[in-house]
Amino acid sequence: MVLSRRNFLSLAGISITTGVAAVSLKNYYTRVANGQTTxxxxxxxxxSDPNGILDLPKGWQYQVISQVGKSMSDGTSVPTSFDGMAAFPGENGQIILIRNHELSPHEFPGVIASKEHKYxxxxxxxxxxxxxxxxxTLAQEFVSLAGTNRNCxxxxxxxxxxISCEEEISTPQLNSQENPDNVSVKHGYNFEVSSQSKIAKPIALTAMGRFRHEAIAVDPSTGYIYQTEDQxxxxxxxxxxxxxxxxxxxxILEALVIEEMPSIDTxxxxxxxxxxxxxxxxxxxVDPDDDTLxxxxxxxxxxIFKRGEGICLAKGEFYFTCTSGGNAEKGQIFRYNPxxxxxxxFVESPGAEILDYPDNLTLAPFGDLIVCEDGAGEQFLIGVTPQGECYRLARNAYNNxxxxxxxxxxxGQTMFVNIYSPGLTLAIWADWPKVTGA
Structure with missing residues (x-):
């Protein structure tokens, strides 16, 4: 049978709720093959969006608030490759978004800033x-961190x-005309960007480790910061x-060990x-010369996790994606309880039609995880219920x-999301339900 992307990952009779023993993956895939789905x-x-940008459920609305190449408030142009992002409270009800640009040294248009403001x-x-x-609507837009490498x-x-994460540890090697001072700067670090100020001189947070960083999430009760790695x-x-x-x-930097399964490949x-x-x-x-941490x-x-990517805190637990993990190599979502x-x-995709390379994710006001896909072909925002059921929430109608x-x-009234390339930031809203304590 051909599975709809709207099929639940929890198949009929399979519970993925905490405390209930899950059916084995073998049995799970057997049920899929036999068509036992809901x-x-x-x-x-x-x-279907008549403007060809974003397909949404009936009654949902969106608008484009930022686009690559447009002129910003600081006189520079909006760089390409829109990636991770977060929203913060501003003055008088305004919202502050900080957005990553995942750019390598030879990619343009890049993030432009004076030399003293670049790492x-x-x-x-x-x-x-x-x-x-x-x-x-957009009030201001400006560079807030510059001179870093592949901010994913x-x-x-x-x-x-x-906390903006570099996903690359290599040192740019450009010719002597581009690098007359023969400066060699190490990469593979995290950088902190204030939501309440404009551009400042970047400082690498070396104690957090030098590796291919992907994402972080903070436990507000302890101040501990959990980090994923894209390898x-x-x-x-x-x-x-x-x-x-x-x-x-x-x-202190630490790594997770599953006690009864040391060095397990998950x-x-x-x-x-x-x-x-x-x-x-x-x-x-924590600061090795090579990518050996x-x-x-x-x-x-x-x-060992296969391509750890997005992470978020939801009801006291941390959920993180492994983009190509699982028997089908189409993605997993793990749940850590501190x-x-x-x-x-928590979830493993049995195929691209259910969930295709999960990447960034967040918790929605209505209690579900919202997951960005980074797979092949059509790209969707996927909702995942607390029971592990998947459904599609939006489709990129602009490109793949x-x-x-x-x-x-x-x-909680507006959802923001990026179309990575060439670069669009969208605001989405609807009369969605709220879950107390979500």
Whole structure:
């Protein structure tokens, strides 16, 4: 049979709720093959957009608030490659968006800033900040971080800053005319960007580790920061700052170990919804010369995840995606519980028609996870219910570029998302339900 993308990942008779034993993946796939499925269109079918940009459920609206190449308030042009993003409260009801630009040294249009405001004058990546009015129109737009390398995702902090993550550790090697001072600058770090100020001189947060960073999420109760890594053999990390809220003061970097499965590769034949106890091992060499940090972690028993990407906090638990993990190699979503110190596989895609390369994700006001796809062909925003059921929420009708940077305004009334290339930022709204405590 041909599976609809609206099919649940929880098939008829399969519960993925915490505390209920999950059916084995083998049995699960057997049920799929036998057509034992249920379907959902939680918000109704997607309506074709006459403007050819974004298909949404009936009654949902959107508008483009930023586009690559447009002139910004600081006189520079909007860079390309829109990636991770977060929303913060501004003055008088305004919304502040900070947006990553995942650019390598030879990619243009890049993030433009004066040399004193760039971490590395050879690099094109960074962030831009958007000030959005109450009516969802753009008030200001300007560069807020420059000179970094492939800023992929990141995450918001409780103290209203954005941690922008470099997904590349290589040092730009350009010719002597482009680099007359023969400067060699290391990359592969996190950078903090204030939501309340304009561009400042970037400072690499070296204590958080040098690796192919993807995204972060902060536990507000402890100040601990959880980090994902985009590698086929990545690890899952925890940073314990010496001074919560002051990341430049340093701290301790650790990697997650599944106690009964040391050094396990979680990408194949991993059991659904079976919480496993974890512990953390300390990383000694947090700033290696080469991309070897994960090897130290794995020698100490750290679990291996296939392309860790987006992460978010939802009801006291951290959900993170593994873009190409799973038996079908189409994606997994893991759930880490810091109170119980357990980890479990929450969702695994049986095929691209259900979920195709999950990337950035966030928690919606109506209690579901919203996941950006980064697969082949058509790209969707996928909703995932607390029971692990998947449904499509929006379709990129503009092109086949990935969705990225999905987030909600502080009041929960507006969803923002990027079409990665060539670069569009969209505001989406509807009369969606609210879940208390979500």
């Amino acid at each position: 379907e959902t269109e939680k918000f109704g079918k997607l309506i 590395d004058h050879l690099s094109q990546g960074g962030t831009t900040t958007l000030i959005i009015n109450k009516n969802r 995702a990141g995450g918001a902090t409780p103290w209203h800053s954005w 086929n053999d990545s690890c899952f990390y925890r940073f314990r700052p010496r001074q919560p809220g002051n990341l430049q003061a340093g701290g 990408s194949k034949n991993y059991p659904l919804n079976q919480p496993k106890s974890v512990k953390w091992v300390q990383i000694e060499n 994960r090897y130290e972690a794995q020698k100490k028993g750290a679990a 109170a119980k110190e357990t980890i479990s596989l 570029s990935e969705f990225a940077g999905v987030c909600f305004s502080p009041d």
